[in-house]
Amino acid sequence: MASHSISTSNTNLWGGGVEPMKASYGKLMMWFFLMSDTFTFSALLITYGLIRYSHPAYGGSLDHAVFSQEYWPLPDMVFNGIPFLHGVHLPLVFVGIMTFILIMSSVTMVLAVEAGHRMDREDVQKWMLWTILGGIAFLSCQAWEWTHLIVGSEEGTMVDGKIFYGANLVRNEYGPPAFADLFFFITGFHGTHVLSGVLLNIIIFYNTTVGVYDRTGHYEMVEKVGLYWHFVDLVWVFVFTFFYLI
């Protein structure tokens, strides 16, 4: 067991078995992986910033804003729908719900980690299940959000001489095509992370249920996957600010 090797090798620092930075191999590797993922997401963020600020921003009043290929669209005017309330202008409300779901699932994940510290299998199961549900709920919301953007508004916008509805990677009724490209790519990349997080959580839930971690004697796997899950939440906090708020 890991904790055994710590206590026996304290006398000889170079004898092997000492955990660097007092964190296990798996946790350190997870931190390193998350650092490399930070680099990837930062690169995407830089690309977004560069392209966004090379387009003129809309300078007129908010009430009369219309979509045009000329300037970068106002997020308030693009992401303004929520399910079951068609045609009602509700900026930021749906993405607010999504943010809440993800923060909430992060909380249930810490609660699962905390239950793991107490070796409480039932509690770990309960909180892992809530975390999985939160992840699936978030992904479903994102699927709706994508559909909303792809299908487009009822009015549409004149693009290349004819009325175009919605957005794809080549044409976009809301603004420059790059806006939709970046949106689909960055939220898609984040969504893929959420999807792999949900799959990892399901594996952890399964292992907990069949008692793997009771046999190994610790619930550290929950912590490691927890780190990943919080990172995904963290990335969303940034996506939320840069795509929806600013």
Added chain:
Amino acid sequence: MSSTENIEQSGAIVAQKPDTKAIWVTFWILLGVTALEFLIAFTSDSKPFRIITFVLLTFVKAYFIVANFMHLKHEVKTLIWSVVLPTTFIVWLVIALIYEGGSILGSH
């Protein structure tokens, strides 16, 4: 790690009471900050003020997620710095490249 040691010392798995107060405090802080962002988004029209506040509040949220949820606050100093230091360089790079963005792509 500490919990496994506790169990080994006591020799048996003792049912402990959940200690979740700190987790919920963090949750309320995150929710409060997000609510504040919404308030600013709906009430303020000043573009520079909005951008600066939103970015700062994002870092406030990031701090609480990383420090408390990811437990980094309770790790050893070396680990904290090996994560924070590269990240500060990244943040600098992001700010620098976005600030220079207009000139790099050469539109205005």
